[in-house]
Amino acid sequence: MQGAVPAVAIYISKLTIDGLVSGEQTRVVALVLVWILGQVLGVLFGTLSQILQGNVAERFTAYINLQLMQKAEEIRGLDLLEQKGFHDDVKTLQEGAKSRPLNLVVNMVFTFRELVTVLALLVLLAPYALWMPLLLLVGTVPLARATLHLREVGWRALVSRSENARALEYYSRLALGIDHAQEVRLYNLFGWLRKRYGERFEESHRLMRKVRSMEMSRTVLPMLVSLAAVGVVFAWAVNTSIAGVLTVGSVALVVQSIIQMQTSIQGFIESLGYLFERSLFFDHYFRFLRASSKVNNPAHPLPVPYRPSIVFEKVSFAYPDGRKVLHDVSFHIRYGETVALVGENGAGKSTLVKLLLRFYDPLEGRILVGGSDLRELRVEEWRSRVGAIFQTYGRYAFSVAQNIGIGDPERPLTQEALEAAASNAGLGPVIDRLPSGYDTLLGKEFGGTDLSGGEWQKLAIARALFRKADLLILDEPSAALDPRSEHEMFQSFAAISKGRTTLLITHRLASVQMADRILVLKEGRLVECGTHQELLAMRGEYFSLWTLQASKYAEAGKA
Numbered sequence: 001m002q003g004a005v006p007a008v009a010i011y012i013s014k015l016t017i018d019g020l021v022s023g024e025q026t027r028v029v030a031l032v033l034v035w036i037l038g039q040v041l042g043v044l045f046g047t048l049s050q051i052l053q054g055n056v057a058e059r060f061t062a063y064i065n066l067q068l069m070q071k072a073e074e075i076r077g078l079d080l081l082e083q084k085g086f087h088d089d090v091k092t093l094q095e096g097a098k099s100r101p102l103n104l105v106v107n108m109v110f111t112f113r114e115l116v117t118v119l120a121l122l123v124l125l126a127p128y129a130l131w132m133p134l135l136l137l138v139g140t141v142p143l144a145r146a147t148l149h150l151r152e153v154g155w156r157a158l159v160s161r162s163e164n165a166r167a168l169e170y171y172s173r174l175a176l177g178i179d180h181a182q183e184v185r186l187y188n189l190f191g192w193l194r195k196r197y198g199e200r201f202e203e204s205h206r207l208m209r210k211v212r213s214m215e216m217s218r219t220v221l222p223m224l225v226s227l228a229a230v231g232v233v234f235a236w237a238v239n240t241s242i243a244g245v246l247t248v249g250s251v252a253l254v255v256q257s258i259i260q261m262q263t264s265i266q267g268f269i270e271s272l273g274y275l276f277e278r279s280l281f282f283d284h285y286f287r288f289l290r291a292s293s294k295v296n297n298p299a300h301p302l303p304v305p306y307r308p309s310i311v312f313e314k315v316s317f318a319y320p321d322g323r324k325v326l327h328d329v330s331f332h333i334r335y336g337e338t339v340a341l342v343g344e345n346g347a348g349k350s351t352l353v354k355l356l357l358r359f360y361d362p363l364e365g366r367i368l369v370g371g372s373d374l375r376e377l378r379v380e381e382w383r384s385r386v387g388a389i390f391q392t393y394g395r396y397a398f399s400v401a402q403n404i405g406i407g408d409p410e411r412p413l414t415q416e417a418l419e420a421a422a423s424n425a426g427l428g429p430v431i432d433r434l435p436s437g438y439d440t441l442l443g444k445e446f447g448g449t450d451l452s453g454g455e456w457q458k459l460a461i462a463r464a465l466f467r468k469a470d471l472l473i474l475d476e477p478s479a480a481l482d483p484r485s486e487h488e489m490f491q492s493f494a495a496i497s498k499g500r501t502t503l504l505i506t507h508r509l510a511s512v513q514m515a516d517r518i519l520v521l522k523e524g525r526l527v528e529c530g531t532h533q534e535l536l537a538m539r540g541e542y543f544s545l546w547t548l549q550a551s552k553y554a555e556a557g558k559a
Contacts, residue, residue: 005041018247147272318363338497339501341519356503475505
């Protein structure tokens with residue numbers, strides 16, 4: 001309706017002028033009233049259109065973001081997340097999801113409105129000379145093609161600089177954020193970060209400057225062609241008016257229609273170009289939705305066995321970059337055992353955990369859970385039976401209760417369950433000191449209370465313990481704890497591991513003595529297995545690591 005208003009207004013102007021010339025005053029008054037009504041309706045349509053656009057765009061934006069989040073849930077493995085191209089797509093989607101759906105809706109409305117205006121004006125002009133509207137349309141074809149091409153080129157350039165955009169955001173975050181604030185200031189990295197930011201910016205800016213120059217050079221000729229078509233039509237209207245063929249109102253109609261059509265066609269082409277560019281965002285969107293991880297659920301998954309044992313059978317694994325980190329690893333863990341996994345950095349301990357959680361699948365061999373191949377189980381069901389604290393644990397800007405409760409979102413968040421998990425993790429005294437206890441908001445992002453590194457780690461342990469898991473994985477659970485907290489945690493280790501299988505990964509060998517068995521990895525191979533005393537008696541890799549650490553503790557004691 002908005003698109004039809006200009007043509008209706010022009011037609012009413014034509015009738016009004018002809019009425020004035022012929023002296024039909026009553027008709028003129030009625031036409032003026034109708035014209036005023038049309039202007040009022042135009043304003044109302046504009047306001048209503050903005051409201052409708054806002055409502056639709058907000059829902060569309062939320063829908064797109066929810067779809068992206070749902071798809072992220074379906075990417076069960078980590079293989080896609082470690083691909084550079086996938087990161088660029090994610091960056092494009094994260095940035096675009098904030099505005100592209102909104103812009104798409106707005107540009108669809110603008111484009112369709114301008115198209116309605118152009119068609120309505122064509123209907124007005126056609127009775128006078130059919131070739132006029134056709135010439136105006138044909139004259140805009142080169143400009144439309146050039147605009148669409150340049151929008152595509154601009155979008156491709158924007159996407160191609162996604163890596164630079166990620167780098168610029170990263171440098172800015174390092175300089176302005178809190179996570180690295182201490183080191184950035186200690187080493188005075190601001191000048192170094194500014195330099196790298198400037199270099200990346202210039203690289204990105206050169207590309208976009210080239211695109212903008214191309215846009216100017218390639219649109220000049222098509223614009224001249226379009227203006228020439230308008231000039232021909234305008235000249236015809238003037239010449240016909242001089243010859244007395246058209247009435248004064250008809251001349252006014254033609255002139256106004258030409259002016260309005262030129263404006264509307266340019267608006268249509270511009271909106272169409274932006275609409276085309278916005279739609280290219282959805283190439284990445286649909287490609288993201290089609291992306292598939294190598295880790296998928298089987299067509300007919302087996303149920304996860306009750307209290308399962310875990311068996312690694314000749315498991316080997318290499319990351320996508322070709323690094324082979326596990327070689328022919330075999331071992332067996334009975335349900336309820338506490339098994340420690342030790343070895344130097346790079347020995348493959350964390351990779352073994354990733355395979356056990358099925359973030360990746362083995363390159364060779366297989367992992368059996370209760371006798372069933374892990375690949376034959378439903379991924380979500382298996383992971384729901386596992387609680388874990390990782391080396392890079394999450395620090396969530398939620399309340400204390402929510403930080404613990406997300407360890408098992410389906411479990412009721414009762415005070416008893418929260419206190420049990422917090423107590424076993426040694427977190428109780430920390431919570432007692434917080435202003436609102438379990439309701440205290442944590443993290444600086446929303447103005448909450450921040451915790452120390454050790455307190456955050458205790459919170460992560462509580463989160464893992466909140467889940468009633470068959471398997472508990474503790475990957476360096478005491479890395480951020482002070483000696484007293486570490487001692488207290490391992491004192492309560494029996495309560496933590498009771499009734500479940502526990503896999504403990506640590507560099508601190510003093511903490512693995514309570515384990516039923518210790519697996520020793522070296523350069524991706526399982527080289528030793530046994531109790532603490534048995535491994536010391538072997539005088540092999542474990543003995544070397546133990547002796548090295550013991551000597552350091554002795555030296556520290558003497559100091």
